[in-house]
Amino acid sequence: MTGGGIIDQTNRALRDIGLCGLFLLQIVGRLRLSTRQWGEVMRQLYFIGTRSLVIILTSAFFVGMVLGLQGYNTLVQFGASESVGAVVALTLFRELGPVLTALLFAGRAGTSIAAEIGLMKATEQLDALELMAIDPIERVVLPRFIAAVLALPMLTALFNMLAVLGSYLFAVEWTHLDQGLFWSRMQSVVDFQADYVSGFIKSVVFGIVIALISVFQGYTAEPTGRGVAIATTQTVIVGSIIVLVLDFVLTALLI
Amino acid sequence: MMDNSEQTAFIELENVVFRRGPRTILDDFSLSIPQGKVVAIMGPSGVGKSTVLKLITGQLKPASGRVIVNGQRVDVMSDRQLNQYRKTLGVMLQNSALFTDLSVYENVALPVREHTGLTETIIRRLVLTKLHAVGLRGALDLYPRELSGGMARRVALARALVLDPALVLYDEPFTGLDPIAVATVNQLIGHVNRALSLTSVLVTHNVEQINQLADLAVILVEGKVAASGSPEQLIEDQSPAVRQFMNGLPDGPVPFHYPARDLSEDLLA
Ligand SMILES: Nc1ncnc2c1ncn2[C@@H]1O[C@H](COP(=O)(O)OP(=O)(O)OP(=O)(O)O)[C@@H](O)[C@H]1O
Ligand SMILES: [Mg+2]
Numbered sequence: 001m002t003g004g005g006i007i008d009q010t011n012r013a014l015r016d017i018g019l020c021g022l023f024l025l026q027i028v029g030r031l032r033l034s035t036r037q038w039g040e041v042m043r044q045l046y047f048i049g050t051r052s053l054v055i056i057l058t059s060a061f062f063v064g065m066v067l068g069l070q071g072y073n074t075l076v077q078f079g080a081s082e083s084v085g086a087v088v089a090l091t092l093f094r095e096l097g098p099v100l101t102a103l104l105f106a107g108r109a110g111t112s113i114a115a116e117i118g119l120m121k122a123t124e125q126l127d128a129l130e131l132m133a134i135d136p137i138e139r140v141v142l143p144r145f146i147a148a149v150l151a152l153p154m155l156t157a158l159f160n161m162l163a164v165l166g167s168y169l170f171a172v173e174w175t176h177l178d179q180g181l182f183w184s185r186m187q188s189v190v191d192f193q194a195d196y197v198s199g200f201i202k203s204v205v206f207g208i209v210i211a212l213i214s215v216f217q218g219y220t221a222e223p224t225g226r227g228v229a230i231a232t233t234q235t236v237i238v239g240s241i242i243v244l245v246l247d248f249v250l251t252a253l254l255i
Numbered sequence: 256m257m258d259n260s261e262q263t264a265f266i267e268l269e270n271v272v273f274r275r276g277p278r279t280i281l282d283d284f285s286l287s288i289p290q291g292k293v294v295a296i297m298g299p300s301g302v303g304k305s306t307v308l309k310l311i312t313g314q315l316k317p318a319s320g321r322v323i324v325n326g327q328r329v330d331v332m333s334d335r336q337l338n339q340y341r342k343t344l345g346v347m348l349q350n351s352a353l354f355t356d357l358s359v360y361e362n363v364a365l366p367v368r369e370h371t372g373l374t375e376t377i378i379r380r381l382v383l384t385k386l387h388a389v390g391l392r393g394a395l396d397l398y399p400r401e402l403s404g405g406m407a408r409r410v411a412l413a414r415a416l417v418l419d420p421a422l423v424l425y426d427e428p429f430t431g432l433d434p435i436a437v438a439t440v441n442q443l444i445g446h447v448n449r450a451l452s453l454t455s456v457l458v459t460h461n462v463e464q465i466n467q468l469a470d471l472a473v474i475l476v477e478g479k480v481a482a483s484g485s486p487e488q489l490i491e492d493q494s495p496a497v498r499q500f501m502n503g504l505p506d507g508p509v510p511f512h513y514p515a516r517d518l519s520e521d522l523l524a
Contacts, residue, residue, distance in 0.1 A: 119355075120355070123350065123352060123355070124350060124352040125352050125355070127314065127348065128352035130314070130341075131312055131314070131344065131346045131348075132369065133339070133341040133342045133369075133370065134365070134369050
C-alpha cells in the first residue's frame with residue numbers, strides 16, 4: 001500500500017475520522033451498565049492496568065529525577081533551589097504527566113487492544129460471535145474501550161505521584177535540600193483547580209482518544225497477520241500524533 | 256416448492272447470483288435442501304462452498320436471487336431479525352474460531368449464558384453432556400491454545416450443538432482429524448441429526464464420510480450445481496465432472512487452476 005497523493009491521503013484521513021466518530025456512537029449506544037457488562041469492564045481494566053503499570057511507574061520515577069536535576073541546576077543559579085519541587089509539580093501536573101502517560105499508554109495498552117481485537121477478527125472469532133447472535137461490539141469492543149478510558153486518568157495520577165517522588169529523592173536525598181521547604185513551596189505554588197484539574201481533563205480526553213483509536217484500528221483491521229501488524233503500528237502513530245496536537249489545543253483552551 | 260411429499264424444503268436458494276469484485280462466484284445458483292436431512296456440499300477449493308454457507312447464515316447477501324430458510328427470507332432480514340434467526344442456527348466454522356480468552360467450558364457455555372436464563376447447575380450439566388459427546392469432558396479447563404487442531408474442532412462442534420439448533424452448518428468438519436476422531440464426529444453428526452430431526456449441511460471433501468453420512472450430496476463446479484443426488488446415485492453417475500470428483504482425478508472438466516491468463520503469456524510477459 002503506497003501513500004498516494006496528498007489529496008488521497010487527506011481524503012482517507014477525513015473518511016477515517018468520520019468512521020471513527022460513527023464507531024464511537026455505536027459503542028456508546030451499547031452502554032447498558034448491566035452487572036455482566038461491568039464485570040467484563042473490570043476484568044479488562046485489570047488487564048490493561050497491570051500491563052501498563054510497570055512501564056508507566058518506571059518511566060515516571062526517572063522523569064521525576066531528571067526534572068529534579070534540571071530544575072535544581074537552573075534554580076540554584078538564582079538562589080531559588082528550594083522551589084524545585086514547585087517547578088517539577090507544575091510541569092508534571094499541567095503537561096508531562098498527562099502527555100507522557102498517554103504516549104506510553106498508547107504504546108503499551110493501545111497496541112495490545114488493537115492487536116487482540118484484530119487477531120480475533122483474523123481468526124473468525126468475531127464472525128463466530130455474530131453467528132451466535134452475540135454482538136461483537138458490545139461483547140468485545142465496549143469493555144475494552146470503557147476500561148481504557150477509565151485506566152488512563154488513574155495511571156496519570158500514579159505517574160504524577162511517582163515522578164514527584166523521584167524529584168523528591170533527588171532534591172532531598174542527593175542535594176540535601178530541606179524537605180520541609182521542598183513540600184511547602186510545592187503546596188503554595190500548585191493550584192488545584194488551574195493545575196491539577198486541567199491536567200485531569202487532558203488525561204480524560206486522551207483516554208477517550210487512545211481507547212477509540214485502538215478499538216477502531218483493531219476492529220477495522222484487514223483480517224490477516226499483516227493487517228493486525230498495520231493496526232498496531234497505526235495505533236501508536238495516530239494515537240501519539242493526535243495526543244500531541246490535542247495537548248496544544250487543550251492547553252490553549254484551559255489556560 | 257415442486258414436490259410437497261415428505262420432503263418440504265428447509266433451505267431454498269433460488270437463482271442466487273453472488274459476485275466478488277469482477278468475479279461471479281455463484282451464477283444463477285439454485286439449491287434446495289429438504290428438512291431433516293444431512294446434505295453434503297462438495298466441490299473444488301475456491302468454488303464457493305463457504306460462500307454458500309455464508310449466504311445461508313446471512314453473513315453475505317446475494318446480488319440477486321433469494322435465500323429462504325424455514326420459510327423466511329434470510330437475504331432481506333434486518334439485523335434484529337438476523338439475530339433472532341441465528342439463535343436457531345449452529346455453525347462450525349472452517350477454522351474452529353474458539354474464543355482464545357475463554358476456557359473450553361466457557362466457550363461451550365457462552366451461547367447458553369447469552370440466550371437462556373438457565374441456572375449455573377443446568378448450564379454445567381448441558382455443557383458437560385455436549386463435551387462428553389465429543390470425548391472432551393476431561394478437557395473442560397483447558398484453553399484453546401492448549402488444544403490440538405482436532406480437539407479444537409470437536410469443541411467447536413460441541414459449541415455449535417449446545418443450544419440444540421434446528422439447522423447446523425459444518426464447514427469442513429473432518430479436516431485435521433485423526434481417523435478415530437473422524438469416525439466420532441461422523442457418528443455424532445449423524446446421531447444428532449436423527450435424534451433431534453434437525454437439518455445438517457456440511458461442506459467436505461471426504462467422499463468416504465459422505466457415503467456413510469449424507470442423504471444427499473451436491474457437487475459445485477464453476478458457480479453452479481454440477482450434480483446432485485444420493486451418494487449412491489453420484490457413485491453411479493457417469494458424467495465426467497462427477498467421476499473426476501468422486502475419484503479424485505487431477506485432470507478433467509473441473510479446473511484445478513484459479514482463472515488466469517495463458518501460462519506462456521504470463522511467463523513471457
Ligand atoms: N473476503 C474475500 N474477499 C475477496 N474474495 C473472496 C473472499 N472470500 C472468498 N473470496 C473468493 O471467493 C471464492 C469462493 O470462496 P469460498 O471461501 O466460498 O471457497 P470454498 O469453496 O469454501 O473453498 P475452500 O474449499 O478452499 O474452503 C474464492 O475463489 C475466493 O477467491
Ligand atoms: Mg471454504
